[in-house]
Amino acid sequence: xxxxxxxxxxxxxxxxxxxxxxxxxxxxxxxxxxxxxxxxxxxxxxxxxxxxxxxxxxxxxxxxxxxxxxxxxxxxxxxxxxxxxxxxxxxxxxxxxxxxxxxxxxxxxxxxxxxxxxxxxxxxxxxxxxxxxxxxxxxxxxxxxxxxxxxxxxxxxxxxxxxxxxxxxxxxxxxxxxxxxxxxxxxxxxxxxxxxxxxxxxxxxxxxxxxxxxxxxxxxxxxxxxxxxxxxxxxxxxxxxxxxxxxxxxxxxxxxxxxxxxxxxxxxxxxxxxxxxxxxxxxxxxxxxxxxxxxxxxxxxxxxxxxxxxxxxxxxxxxxxxxxxxxxxxxxxxxxxx
Amino acid sequence: xxxxxxxxxxxxxxxxxxxxxxxxxxxxxxxxxxxxxxxxxxxxxxxxxxxxxxxxxxxxxxxxxxxxxxxxxxxxxxxxxxxxxxxxxxxxxxxxxxxxxxxxxxxxxxxxxxxxxxxxxxxxxxxxxxxxxxxxxxxxxxxxxxxxxxxxxxxxxxxxxxxxxxxxxxxxxxxxxxxxxxxxxxxxxxxxxxxxxxxxxxxxxxxxxxxxxxxxxxxxxxxxxxxxxxxxxxxxxxxxxxxxxxxxxxxxxxxxxxxxxxxxxxxxxxxxxxxxxxxxxxxxxxxxxxxxxxxxxxxxxxxxxxxxxxxxxxxxxxxxxxxxxxxxxxxxxxxxxxxxxxxxxxxxxxxxxxxxxxxxxxxxxxxxxxxxxxxxxxxxxxxxxxxxxxxxxxxxxxxxxxxxxxxxxxxxxxxxxxxxxxxxxxxxxxxxxxxxxxxxxxxxxxxxxxxxxxxxxxxxxxxxxxxxxxxxxxxxxxxxxxxxxxxxxxxxxxxxxxx
Numbered sequence: 001x002x003x004x005x006x007x008x009x010x011x012x013x014x015x016x017x018x019x020x021x022x023x024x025x026x027x028x029x030x031x032x033x034x035x036x037x038x039x040x041x042x043x044x045x046x047x048x049x050x051x052x053x054x055x056x057x058x059x060x061x062x063x064x065x066x067x068x069x070x071x072x073x074x075x076x077x078x079x080x081x082x083x084x085x086x087x088x089x090x091x092x093x094x095x096x097x098x099x100x101x102x103x104x105x106x107x108x109x110x111x112x113x114x115x116x117x118x119x120x121x122x123x124x125x126x127x128x129x130x131x132x133x134x135x136x137x138x139x140x141x142x143x144x145x146x147x148x149x150x151x152x153x154x155x156x157x158x159x160x161x162x163x164x165x166x167x168x169x170x171x172x173x174x175x176x177x178x179x180x181x182x183x184x185x186x187x188x189x190x191x192x193x194x195x196x197x198x199x200x201x202x203x204x205x206x207x208x209x210x211x212x213x214x215x216x217x218x219x220x221x222x223x224x225x226x227x228x229x230x231x232x233x234x235x236x237x238x239x240x241x242x243x244x245x246x247x248x249x250x251x252x253x254x255x256x257x258x259x260x261x262x263x264x265x266x267x268x269x270x271x272x273x274x275x276x277x278x279x280x281x282x283x284x285x286x287x288x289x290x291x292x293x294x295x296x297x298x299x300x301x302x303x304x305x306x307x308x309x310x311x312x313x314x315x316x317x318x319x320x321x322x323x324x325x326x327x328x329x330x331x332x333x334x335x336x337x338x
Numbered sequence: 339x340x341x342x343x344x345x346x347x348x349x350x351x352x353x354x355x356x357x358x359x360x361x362x363x364x365x366x367x368x369x370x371x372x373x374x375x376x377x378x379x380x381x382x383x384x385x386x387x388x389x390x391x392x393x394x395x396x397x398x399x400x401x402x403x404x405x406x407x408x409x410x411x412x413x414x415x416x417x418x419x420x421x422x423x424x425x426x427x428x429x430x431x432x433x434x435x436x437x438x439x440x441x442x443x444x445x446x447x448x449x450x451x452x453x454x455x456x457x458x459x460x461x462x463x464x465x466x467x468x469x470x471x472x473x474x475x476x477x478x479x480x481x482x483x484x485x486x487x488x489x490x491x492x493x494x495x496x497x498x499x500x501x502x503x504x505x506x507x508x509x510x511x512x513x514x515x516x517x518x519x520x521x522x523x524x525x526x527x528x529x530x531x532x533x534x535x536x537x538x539x540x541x542x543x544x545x546x547x548x549x550x551x552x553x554x555x556x557x558x559x560x561x562x563x564x565x566x567x568x569x570x571x572x573x574x575x576x577x578x579x580x581x582x583x584x585x586x587x588x589x590x591x592x593x594x595x596x597x598x599x600x601x602x603x604x605x606x607x608x609x610x611x612x613x614x615x616x617x618x619x620x621x622x623x624x625x626x627x628x629x630x631x632x633x634x635x636x637x638x639x640x641x642x643x644x645x646x647x648x649x650x651x652x653x654x655x656x657x658x659x660x661x662x663x664x665x666x667x668x669x670x671x672x673x674x675x676x677x678x679x680x681x682x683x684x685x686x687x688x689x690x691x692x693x694x695x696x697x698x699x700x701x702x703x704x705x706x707x708x709x710x711x712x713x714x715x716x717x718x719x720x721x722x723x724x725x726x727x728x729x730x731x732x733x734x735x736x737x738x739x740x741x742x743x744x745x746x747x748x749x750x751x752x753x754x755x756x757x758x759x760x761x762x763x764x765x766x767x768x769x770x771x772x773x774x775x776x777x778x779x780x781x782x783x784x785x786x787x788x789x790x791x792x793x794x795x796x797x798x799x800x801x802x803x804x805x806x807x808x809x810x811x812x813x814x815x816x817x818x819x820x821x822x823x824x825x826x827x828x829x830x831x832x833x834x835x836x837x
Binding site: 202208213216219223 | 643662663664666667668673675680681682683684685686687691695696698699701702705706707749
């Protein structure tokens with residue numbers, strides 16, 4: 001009995017305890033880790049992957065998966081650059097275009113899955129491929145920056161507008177001057193919104209029901225197809241938000257950036273399963289998962305671990321979290337059954 | 339002839355604080371079908387799992403023949419000659435492979451098996467196995483193209499290839515039609531003649547009458563009665579299982595003439611005959627018939643999941659043409675589907691969320707769920723319908739089958755309906771819970787028309803004011819539930835002309 005209590009405690013709080021323990025360890029070992037600036041830096045480093053991860057969480061909730069988020073983000077990056085630099089449009093047009101593109105891709109993903117019955121992994125894998133190719137076509141495979149030469153011999157005259165760059169680079173004052181960057185604020189807002197949506201609205205509840213037993217959800221009158229499509233649209237829109245912030249931070253349409261976005265954000269969402277013993281996709285867990293990876297990398301960097309070990313560490317964390325979620329919670333649920 | 343194969347002495351098993359088996363003693367004999375009866379939660383499944391090596395026992399002895407038997411895993415149990423076919427058939431077969439491969443799977447996993455599969459030889463062997471078990475299908479067919487009964491037979495046939503001493507069948511007929519069940523029984527007869535000790539778990543009296551040599555009743559983790567000899571005391575067995583005598587439920591049929599649902603010239607499927615039916619306010623109608631008689635089609639059509647081949651439906655005089663479940667629900671037609679595990683239970687949710695799932699809108703303000711209102715409604719329903727649980731916050735998976743079913747029925751009683759459809763509401767439910775559910779449905783039936791779809795006649799008689807019989811899509815009989823002519827009813831169900 002003691003054992004079972006201990007296990008359920010470990011499943012519930014183990015991950016949080018690990019997170020706190022890690023922070024304490026780094027604070028003691030790495031000078032400068034325990035500071036507001038460093039904390040903000042952690043948040044900043046995970047803001048964009050975190051936003052993408054929150055989107056993919058929604059698709060996981062309906063028992064789907066979205067592999068196209070990384071490429072939607074890089075497409076948004078290229079599209080915003082293209083609309084400002086080549087088409088010379090103002091910031092708000094670039095932002096709206098990107099959001100619309102994200103929503104459209106999500107809609108197509110959803111329709112492929114729901115109407116054409118293509119399995120989710122394959123549909124979004126195909127979409128990923130398609131977008132990676134598509135984003136290169138308008139610029140003949142080049143990155144976009146002011147002054148680049150265009151296909152017809154002229155040069156691009158537009159620039160990234162200040163308002164757009166503000167999205168990626170402005171920092172709000174909070175206690176310290178110029179402390180909190182805009183992407184962190186947006187990350188927290190998106191996290192809050194997705195959390196409230198999934199946990200406290202009937203739409204979120206029905207999406208969980210669909211993920212757990214689609215047939216049952218259908219038979220209580222839930223519009224399963226619409227909710228599934230909605231999940232992919234949310235995922236597409238959040239991915240495009242991530243892409244916009246990335247573009248605003250970089251200040252150019254860099255064709256090569258954003259390679260790691262997909263893996264990092266999926267990892268964050270999956271690590272989130274382990275938080276508070278949820279054993280299911282959830283917004284709070286996803287945000288914590290993203291932060292966990294951020295803290296670990298920040299601490300290791302400050303302790304002079306080489307950059308090329310980062311992916312290995314992320315992978316190890318993910319595997320541990322998955323074992324934690326599936327092995328431990330399957331044991332406890334097996335014990336619960338009579 | 340009746341040598342003891344498996345002996346169990348003083349077996350105890352608890353999960354945490356929950357004592358499930360409290361000292362079980364029983365024996366299984368060669369060439370005998372022993373039926374194990376018990377209400378949900380009596381510990382049947384745990385006992386079966388202990389015998390099959392899925393659970394280890396806390397104390398007590400098991401012996402096969404004279405050798406001690408303590409299987410650590412299911413594979414262990416198999417190698418010692420104990421084979422089980424579980425309730426969900428698809429655990430026993432691989433649907434994407436053909437019959438031959440399914441029958442010969444053990445050959446593929448055997449140590450020292452050849453790397454390359456020789457299909458022709460395998461098919462020949464498989465055909466032989468199939469023939470010896472009385473299976474007639476082509477061994478090249480894919481298992482996914484076969485019916486439930488055939489899949490089950492294949493699972494049993496493969497198990498028999500190991501020539502086991504003990505065969506455990508856990509509610510094997512729960513998804514079979516009568517003729518399919520007959521084939522299964524024929525197979526069990528054959529195995530019995532070969533000297534296998536069969537342990538057969540079932541709720542169904544008709545099965546038990548057909549095949550039992552002995553009956554063991556379980557109640558509350560203990561054996562409460564063993565019945566053998568030629569004249570099995572069925573009533574005694576049920577009494578031992580429930581602790582009280584099986585009583586007839588007395589129903590005084592209500593006769594009313596206030597049509598709620600009017601079905602006119604409805605043909606359930608292409609080329610099936612059309613019929614009329616009117617369901618009145620306050621009335622409980624039981625629709626009965628064999629598997630394939632059109633019961634499920636009828637339920638699906640009224641709930642908007644299928645289109646009828648022809649005909650019209652009216653609710654309260656207005657034309658009713660639902661095209662989806664949400665349409666039906668909006669028109670006040672609710673349905674509790676059959677097979678709750680696949681069609682109704684949301685495993686990830688607690689009782690409260692499961693129960694209120696269809697009506698989340700009513701418990702929300704601007705899409706935000708009001709936990710307080712939801713809880714108030716569900717706790718009230720939990721106490722009304724008698725769900726045994728700690729609180730409304732319990733995970734649905736912690737409940738026994740009967741209690742889960744109460745939650746699923748309670749779901750559709752949370753809000754008033756015009757027409758309530760209950761498809762096989764007593765599937766996998768013990769008699770106690772069945773009485774509770776039946777009583778509650780009748781108590782609340784006043785302001786709606788209720789249609790219950792059941793295969794078992796007993797269940798129909800227990801709940802209905804009026805009994806409708808379907809046979810191959812046609813309405814062949816209609817009886818008021820009073821002084822029933824059972825012979826005529828059964829004849830209509832089976833499609834024989836009543837004399």
